Amino acid sequence: MPHVDIKYFPRDLTPEQRQAFADDIAEVVIKHLASKPESVSVALQQVQPxxxxxxxxxxEIAPNIETLARKPGYSM
Structure with missing residues (x-):
């Protein structure tokens, strides 16, 4: 039951663009984790800079930096 929670700076995405983004993410999860499409959920959350x-x-990032599969190229 994979759940992906994506946080990002605000973008002017249409509902169709948001859906396409979520569908693309789900497709990658399905491919790499051999998940069933109906078991994948994707949350898209805009966060102000x-x-x-x-x-x-x-x-979320700093406390888990050692276990992140991909670390950011910035620090705060």
Whole structure:
């Protein structure tokens, strides 16, 4: 039951673009984890740049930096 939670700076995406993005992410998960399409969920959450440090960096990235499969090329 993979769940992908993507946080990103705001973008002017149409509902169709958001759906295409989520579908593409789900496709990769299905391919690499041999998941069933109906078991994959994708959340897309916009985070304001001014809130990135407190809402994402300090709570999700920095505390887990050693276990991230892909580390960011920046630090805060």
């Amino acid at each position: 001014d809130n990135w440090k407190s809402q994402v960096w300090e709570t």
